[in-house]
Amino acid sequence: MTRPTLLVISCVLLLSPVALAKDKAPPAGAAPEEPTQPTVDISEVMDKLQILSDGKQHYIAVEPWGESDKHLYYGDGKRFYAQRVASGGREGHEAWDRTYWEPRVNAPWQGGVGLRKGKYQVQCGNRATELKPVEAGEQAKILTDAKFFGPLWRYRAYSLARDNKGTYYYVDRPREPENNKAFRLFAGPRGNLKPLKMTNVVSDSQGDIFTTKKGELRLVLDKKRSVWFAGKTETELVSLPLEDNRIMIYTDLGVYAGQRLGTPCDDMM
Numbered sequence: 001m002t003r004p005t006l007l008v009i010s011c012v013l014l015l016s017p018v019a020l021a022k023d024k025a026p027p028a029g030a031a032p033e034e035p036t037q038p039t040v041d042i043s044e045v046m047d048k049l050q051i052l053s054d055g056k057q058h059y060i061a062v063e064p065w066g067e068s069d070k071h072l073y074y075g076d077g078k079r080f081y082a083q084r085v086a087s088g089g090r091e092g093h094e095a096w097d098r099t100y101w102e103p104r105v106n107a108p109w110q111g112g113v114g115l116r117k118g119k120y121q122v123q124c125g126n127r128a129t130e131l132k133p134v135e136a137g138e139q140a141k142i143l144t145d146a147k148f149f150g151p152l153w154r155y156r157a158y159s160l161a162r163d164n165k166g167t168y169y170y171v172d173r174p175r176e177p178e179n180n181k182a183f184r185l186f187a188g189p190r191g192n193l194k195p196l197k198m199t200n201v202v203s204d205s206q207g208d209i210f211t212t213k214k215g216e217l218r219l220v221l222d223k224k225r226s227v228w229f230a231g232k233t234e235t236e237l238v239s240l241p242l243e244d245n246r247i248m249i250y251t252d253l254g255v256y257a258g259q260r261l262g263t264p265c266d267d268m269m
Contacts, residue, residue, distance in 0.1 A: 037150035040082060042143070045071055051139045052113075052120050052131040058267050059142065060113055060122065060131065064096045072098050072113070074264045077142050081152040081262040086111075101151075102263050103246040111265060124265035152262025157249055158183065161226050161237040168193055169228065169237065170255055185210055191254040 042049065045063050049071065052060045061080055063071040068088025073080035084101035086108055095116045102111025105125045113122040113131070120131040134142070158171040170186045170193055181203045186193040200211035226237035242249070250256055260266045 037081075037152070037154075040073075040148040040150060042071070042148050046143050049143060051134045051142055052122075053134050054122075054129050054131055054268065056267075058264070059134070060264065061143075061148075062098065062113070064115065065090065065093060068096075068098060072100060073148055074262065075146065078146055080146055080148045082148070082150050083263060084151055100263060102261075102265050103250045104261075104265055104269065106247070111263065113264065122264045122268055124269040127269060129268045152260065155184075157242045157246070160240040160242060160245055160249065161228075162240065163228065163235045163237050166190060168253060170249065170253060172255075183208070183210065185212070186253075186255050188254075190248075190252055193253050193255050 042061075045066065048063045048066060049061050050064055052062070057076055059075055059077050059080070061071075061073040061075070068090070069085045072083040072085055074083060075081055083098070086099045086101060088096070088098040090096035095114070097112060097114030097116070099108050099112040102124070105111050110123055110125050114120070120133070121128045122131055133139075154174050154176065155172045156175045158173050160168065160170050162168045166189055167187065168190060171183055172186075173183045174180055181201050183198070183201055183203070185196045185198060187196055188194050196210075196212045198210050198212050200209075202209035226239045228235040228237055250261070
């Protein structure tokens with residue numbers, strides 16, 4: 001087929017619109033990208049940060065007695081990435097906890113770090129890993145030499161659907177900047193979705209139109225009906241709730257295979 005491929009997503013999606021910018025979809029399983037986030041200035045809290053380690057070159061930097069939604073980082077001692085903190089609290093100067101964004105666990109508390117009963121630990125799913133403060137000299141060197149960045153992971157799920165033969169259609173886009181239209185479309189069987197390169201994107205209150213290079217295809221999604229059009233062939237689709245399927249999205253679909261999210265659970269799940 002030589003005509004341009006047209007995909008139409010017509011629906012009101014549950015997620016709020018997020019970032020837009022031209023973005024080329026990497027192949028599934030591509031190596032993690034080099035960080036493009038701006039560095040974070042920690043100079044004002046450097047003397048308040050505490051470095052914790054599992055003894056395997058995995059480090060958490062945290063301001064334990066500061067604001068609960070700020071200054072929680074994870075890294076290898078050379079590069080640290082900020083965590084998107086969901087909640088946190090403390091009990092005087094005896095206990096504290098933070099939960100961070102981690103889509104690969106069943107419950108929010110399964111992505112967390114804290115101090116309780118004199119012990120530090122990080123939780124990743126059903127696995128709890130004990131952490132210990134690094135020695136003062138090592139901490140000083142890490143804080144002096146390491147670079148601190150914003151959150152590593154920059155994509156957000158936008159829509160997910162499948163047909164009755166197990167072919168999935170998944171769309172994501174960057175979290176930032178606000179109101180961007182840098183959508184990426186992936187399609188294929190579970191575990192092997194491939195990107196469909198788009199040459200044009202239209203997104204407005206009536207829906208979304210994605211133009212690709214493989215022929216005339218349309219994906220129509222709304223509250224009543226989800227259909228994939230390939231030429232004159234219509235395939236009924238089932239729209240899948242994003243929150244209920246977040247673990248599958250970030251693991252089994254294969255879209256993000258081989259890519260790190262920048263959270264402790266990359267290494268301690």
